[in-house]
Amino acid sequence: MLNQVYHLLKECNLRSTPQRKAILEILYNYKGHHLKAENIYGLLRTKDNNKRLGLATVYRTMELFEKIGIVSRLSMENSSARYELVMYDELMHHHLICLKCGQLEELDDRITEEFKKRILEDKGFEVADKSMKIFGYCSSCKR
Ligand SMILES: [Zn+2]
Ligand SMILES: [Zn+2]
Incomplete structure (x- = not known):
């Protein structure tokens, strides 16, 4: 499943950097959790140093992922938006x-x-x- 996503990144001329891969891995491992950008940021911090990203970069990356359709964003009434990986092989x-x-x-x-x-x-x-x-x-x- 993640290979499919990496392939899509490539098709959109986006490099699969370790950071981008790390974010996608988190989204995949936390499937069904609907993480906030802050959660993703927190989880990245517990990973190895070279995968650390600033919160602003996490937001930007999520925007990018949303634009190319690999992530869907759920805006919430009174808290930050939540994100999840788009699973093409699953029912909506x-x-x-x-x-x-x-x-x-x-x-x-x-x-x-x-x-x-x-x-x-x-x-x-x-x-x-x-x-x-x-x-x-x-x-x-x-x-
Ligand atoms: Zn969902
Ligand atoms: Zn409740």
Whole structure:
């Protein structure tokens, strides 16, 4: 999977520097975690010295990755954006976001099939294949 990503970097004429590779590795290892740039920065610091990057560079790198489509960015209501690796071999997923604690849960696309069908039937509106964000309260916060 990561080889595919490195290949994409190359196709976009971007070098696979040790730093870029380290970031992609982190995103891959923390799949499903939706890391903030600060988290990635923190994790990089625990790696070897030559892979260390400033926080600003992490942000810039994430912007770049987003632009070429290997990373997706989730903007949040009242905290920093979260990032995740785009998995082309997997079904799209949506996000359930807790308004209180910020917890993020993934929601399989299959569950929204009915929802999309209803919108098409009732409104004649075709929902694009985009990831949706659904805000609410997680099981521990709703109490
Ligand atoms: Zn919560
Ligand atoms: Zn996700």
